[in-house]
Amino acid sequence: MTLENRLNITDSDELAREEERISKKKAAQLFDRKMLDTFDVGTFAGLTSIHKCLFEDIFDFAGEIRTVNLAKGNFRFAPLMYLQAALENVDKMPQSNFDEIVEKYVEMNIAHPFREGNGRSTRIWLDHILKNEIGKVVDWSRVDKEDYQLAMERSPIKDVEIKVLLKGALTDEINSREVYMNGIDQSYYYEGFTAFKTEEL
Numbered sequence: 001m002t003l004e005n006r007l008n009i010t011d012s013d014e015l016a017r018e019e020e021r022i023s024k025k026k027a028a029q030l031f032d033r034k035m036l037d038t039f040d041v042g043t044f045a046g047l048t049s050i051h052k053c054l055f056e057d058i059f060d061f062a063g064e065i066r067t068v069n070l071a072k073g074n075f076r077f078a079p080l081m082y083l084q085a086a087l088e089n090v091d092k093m094p095q096s097n098f099d100e101i102v103e104k105y106v107e108m109n110i111a112h113p114f115r116e117g118n119g120r121s122t123r124i125w126l127d128h129i130l131k132n133e134i135g136k137v138v139d140w141s142r143v144d145k146e147d148y149q150l151a152m153e154r155s156p157i158k159d160v161e162i163k164v165l166l167k168g169a170l171t172d173e174i175n176s177r178e179v180y181m182n183g184i185d186q187s188y189y190y191e192g193f194t195a196f197k198t199e200e201l
Helices: 012-032 044-055 080-092 098-111 118-134 145-154 160-167 177-184
Strands: 068-072 197-200
Touching: 012 044, 012 118, 012 177, 044 080, 044 118, 080 098, 098 118, 098 160, 118 177, 145 160
Parallel strands: none
Antiparallel strands: 068 197
């Protein structure tokens, strides 16, 4: 099933390619025009601004909370009936050091507030917090794909793995465009609507 989109694409592979191309272009604009500097740091409102910018040319739901329940494998993301409360709780979480910031990132991943594009949006959101709070960002080119996937899958129960993985990839090159763009590579990380089971309400 191909998500309804503004490009009127009906082939899922073609949509994935266009989605990646357009979202990368928009992500570059976020960086080049210093738009991120105007967004809230560490809030759902800030994440919404990022998501809307990346996907507004592709999906009508850009920047809007999902209206379906989502699951990946045996893991179910926050149910719709609890999603708003989960997002409010994430907003209240502290973010003054690395551990607190990653814990917040994990909780936002569990919430998974959007129908599509959560991974790319939240990686930018995470680096935005790290940059503003501790003067570091993640160099995602130094994060092994499979290790990241496994660590994120286990993070709701135990977040030690993802903390170790991301801490080892921290860099103080916070103004590097290349480092920033490493986090936008859709194909490098698990996500994508074809991998999710959805339940329309």
